[in-house]
Amino acid sequence: MSDVESRIADVMLAKLREREPSLGPADLARPVADFDLDSLDLVELHQQLERELQVKGDLRETAGFAFLNDFSAYFMKLASEG
Structure with a gap:
């Protein structure tokens, strides 16, 4: 996992764990x-x-994401465009 992927996962897990502390990377x-x-x-x-x-x-794009890994892919793309 790259540094950017790890940072994205950390942010997402922190948000999810506000509601369910037992969630992990597989989630x-x-x-x-x-x-x-x-x-x-x-x-x-x-x-x-x-x-x-x-x-x-773009919030309009992310609002329709069905899967959490859609957020990861989208923000990986943004980060790579730099």
């Missing part, structure tokens, strides 16, 4: 619907990833 491949996340939680996750990676994403 990052699960659908967003499996978690009790509302739209504000998803906006906060988006903003936390932006701050961590110092990138600017």
